[in-house]
Amino acid sequence: MPSNSPHPGSRLWVFVALAAALIAPAALLLPGQSDQAGSAQAARTGFDPLSEAEASRAEAIALADDQVQAILAGSTRTQVLVVERHQEDKAVYAAGGWPRRADALVYDYAQDHLVQAVVSLDSGQVDEAIAADRVQPPLTPEEGRRALDIALADPVTGGDIHAAWAQATGGAPFDGDALEPHPWVFRFDSVPEGTFPGTEDCGLHRCTQLMLATRDGLLLDVLPIVDLSAERVAHRGAAEGGS
Amino acid sequence: MKRLILLLIAVAIALAAAGASPAGPILAQAPNCSAPFLIDVTFGGGARWEMCWEHRASEGIVLYDVYFTSPGATRRPVFGQAGLAQIHVPYDDNGARFHDLSDYGLGNSNMNDLTPAECPGGTLLQYNGKDVLCQMVENHSYYYKYYTTKALAGELTLFSVSHIGEYNYVPRWSFGEDGHIGAEIGATGRLQRFGNNASYGWPVRTGSNPYAVSHMHNLYWRLDFDVGGKEDDLAEEFDLLPTPDTARRTIVKTELVTEAARPVSPTAMRFWRVRDKVIVNADGRAISYEIEPVSSATYRGPSNEPWTQNDFYVTIYKACEKWVSHNPTTGGCGGDVTAFVNGESVDGKDVVVWYGVDFHHTPRDEDEPNMPIDWHGFHIKPRDWIATSPVVASPTAPGTASPTSTATSTPSPTATTTSTATATPTPTDTPVPLPTACARGDANCDGAVDAGDLTCVVVMIFNGPDACPVP
Numbered sequence: 001m002p003s004n005s006p007h008p009g010s011r012l013w014v015f016v017a018l019a020a021a022l023i024a025p026a027a028l029l030l031p032g033q034s035d036q037a038g039s040a041q042a043a044r045t046g047f048d049p050l051s052e053a054e055a056s057r058a059e060a061i062a063l064a065d066d067q068v069q070a071i072l073a074g075s076t077r078t079q080v081l082v083v084e085r086h087q088e089d090k091a092v093y094a095a096g097g098w099p100r101r102a103d104a105l106v107y108d109y110a111q112d113h114l115v116q117a118v119v120s121l122d123s124g125q126v127d128e129a130i131a132a133d134r135v136q137p138p139l140t141p142e143e144g145r146r147a148l149d150i151a152l153a154d155p156v157t158g159g160d161i162h163a164a165w166a167q168a169t170g171g172a173p174f175d176g177d178a179l180e181p182h183p184w185v186f187r188f189d190s191v192p193e194g195t196f197p198g199t200e201d202c203g204l205h206r207c208t209q210l211m212l213a214t215r216d217g218l219l220l221d222v223l224p225i226v227d228l229s230a231e232r233v234a235h236r237g238a239a240e241g242g243s
Numbered sequence: 244m245k246r247l248i249l250l251l252i253a254v255a256i257a258l259a260a261a262g263a264s265p266a267g268p269i270l271a272q273a274p275n276c277s278a279p280f281l282i283d284v285t286f287g288g289g290a291r292w293e294m295c296w297e298h299r300a301s302e303g304i305v306l307y308d309v310y311f312t313s314p315g316a317t318r319r320p321v322f323g324q325a326g327l328a329q330i331h332v333p334y335d336d337n338g339a340r341f342h343d344l345s346d347y348g349l350g351n352s353n354m355n356d357l358t359p360a361e362c363p364g365g366t367l368l369q370y371n372g373k374d375v376l377c378q379m380v381e382n383h384s385y386y387y388k389y390y391t392t393k394a395l396a397g398e399l400t401l402f403s404v405s406h407i408g409e410y411n412y413v414p415r416w417s418f419g420e421d422g423h424i425g426a427e428i429g430a431t432g433r434l435q436r437f438g439n440n441a442s443y444g445w446p447v448r449t450g451s452n453p454y455a456v457s458h459m460h461n462l463y464w465r466l467d468f469d470v471g472g473k474e475d476d477l478a479e480e481f482d483l484l485p486t487p488d489t490a491r492r493t494i495v496k497t498e499l500v501t502e503a504a505r506p507v508s509p510t511a512m513r514f515w516r517v518r519d520k521v522i523v524n525a526d527g528r529a530i531s532y533e534i535e536p537v538s539s540a541t542y543r544g545p546s547n548e549p550w551t552q553n554d555f556y557v558t559i560y561k562a563c564e565k566w567v568s569h570n571p572t573t574g575g576c577g578g579d580v581t582a583f584v585n586g587e588s589v590d591g592k593d594v595v596v597w598y599g600v601d602f603h604h605t606p607r608d609e610d611e612p613n614m615p616i617d618w619h620g621f622h623i624k625p626r627d628w629i630a631t632s633p634v635v636a637s638p639t640a641p642g643t644a645s646p647t648s649t650a651t652s653t654p655s656p657t658a659t660t661t662s663t664a665t666a667t668p669t670p671t672d673t674p675v676p677l678p679t680a681c682a683r684g685d686a687n688c689d690g691a692v693d694a695g696d697l698t699c700v701v702v703m704i705f706n707g708p709d710a711c712p713v714p
């Protein structure tokens with residue numbers, strides 16, 4: 001062991017130990033170095049986003065979980081909105097390593113709950129499952145398409161869309177499949193009170209303000225607000241300045 | 244073996260003791276991610292930026308564990324996390340008031356798959372098979388110049404593209420060799436609302452609804468500062484106030500010791516900084532990073548948009564406080580940044596800064612059909628991070644710097660995200676004296692206590708810290 005009066009042998013040991021301690025980490029960080037462990041196929045760690053395999057597995061674990069199913073209470077009107085890495089508290093990050101965990105966000109349109117399941121990919125279990133109201137993540141492409149179908153089925157808004165299509169395309173035959181929905185979540189409190197009467201439930205309900213363009217980039221001058229929970233048009237979206 | 248273990252313990256104790264010095268930790272934690280999500284760039288002049296990146300459904304690209312090493316200085320953390328916190332787009336006619344980040348999302352199917360042509364000379368970084376982030380290392384401009392004494396600074400840039408409605412946003416970060424950080428968003432794509440009221444827009448079409456409706460883009464970033472480490476930070480506000488005759492200006496500092504919401508003030512030339520309360524540079528001055536406002540507009544919205552009443556917010560770190568508006572209220576978290584500001588002490592704590600940049604877009608004929616890109620953002624730069632401007636031993640010559648890797652749409656599985664800017668010295672460079680500020684134990688004064696300083700460190704271990712004085 002090193003003493004206060006080191007002899008040449010212990011100095012050598014110190015030198016070797018220091019060299020190992022100081023040089024090894026530096027070598028690991030040399031810029032430009034190729035690292036097999038860093039390949040796209042390697043196991044994800046730390047702040048890495050979920051791989052597709054991790055996301056699929058997290059979704060399956062969440063949907064099979066008893067707590068999640070208890071919250072959903074047999075609802076058939078549900079959709080998985082987002083599956084991504086769970087952002088841990090910094091106190092967890094400070095430890096230098098943390099388990100791979102995912103947030104699986106599932107919306108229940110019947111009860112208007114967002115179910116957030118925190119899934120441990122290490123244990124294969126759901127660590128926590130809670131239901132929140134008035135939390136509305138971005139809409140999925142499927143939800144955008146469903147909102148467009150609801151809007152087209154509405155006599156007034158469907159007429160607006162057909163008219164806007166005719167104006168944008170110069171009178172081409174209507175083709176709903178050629179429409180590209182651009183859906184924003186719409187909440188009643190996003191606008192000053194009274195701006196869009198009939199949208200008071202939006203926020204508690206899952207609603208969208210729906211922009212439409214043709215696949216070749218022609219914008220339709222309509223912006224209806226569709227309530228996906230109630231499956232109806234909440235407002236045809238005529239604005240003061242135009243559409 | 245027992246002797247070796249004890250020796251290693253002694254080494255660890257010695258290094259820990261050195262790390263507790265006012266100069267800060269010598270061996271800092273590395274960014275915590277695997278190689279495909281690690282960005283590690285060392286410039287020819289010696290400066291180095293390291294960070295992790297992640298794709299998120301709403302925020303798009305988020306950065307973690309951002310470290311900067313200035314030549315001749317200690318490697319230190321700047322941010323624990325940095326990313327967008329909202330893009331708020333209220334139209335002048337009140338026909339739409341979009342919250343693009345929370346309500347549309349910059350990630351997933353809205354994030355573009357970039358092509359090599361969009362990232363010339365750079366490296367495309369993949370998220371689950373999609374090229375979502377372009378990393379470039381480019382020449383920027385002068386670092387400094389004084390007659391023939393000069394240095395040129397390189398810059399690391401990172402950008403992604405998100406398709407939001409008819410818009411395309413290009414969030415871009417830049418990290419300079421001199422330590423500066425740029426946070427910007429390029430707005431391009433196509434105009435997305437038209438009307439027939441001249442009061443609210445500009446005519447860009449013929450026929451019905453010829454007016455493109457004017458609108459704001461209120462851009463917000465969340466900056467989780469970890470200046471030198473996650474604790475012990477403090478935000479300060481500085482105003483340059485004129486004397487009554489306006490002939491002089493005095494600097495007035497306000498320490499923001501509790502959570503605060505503050506407006507920009509161009510007339511007071513207001514700026515803010517986040518400093519460490521413990522770590523100082525070699526001149527004894529607190530290391531810090533400052534927010535330098537750059538804005539052409541200041542937006543104040545209706546009462547349902549309280550977050551628009553100020554531009555700079557400082558709060559204590561909380562994991563659930565993610566976005567400036569439409570923040571998820573799961574678990575009782577506040578719904579917008581004004582709810583985060585609730586009187587808690589941020590004096591010597593883990594400080595989070597929320598900063599907004601507003602710009603008004605009055606469309607023009609040139610915006611139809613495809614809008615030329617328009618950039619807006621702000622600057623973050625070191626203040627007293629180092630005691631003197633650093634020696635840049637090998638200035639990068641214009642046009643010669645290039646990353647070691649080039650853009651490719653299909654990186655091989657072994658591709659690394661690390662690149663290094665090369666440098667070419669020029670014969671007219673005037674030697675600059677070495678800086679006098681070097682950490683204890685940094686015998687060769689290269690900014691780190693490393694293998695090159697072994698002899699000095701060993702002497703310190705056996706004969707005390709004064710045995711190897713600061714150079």
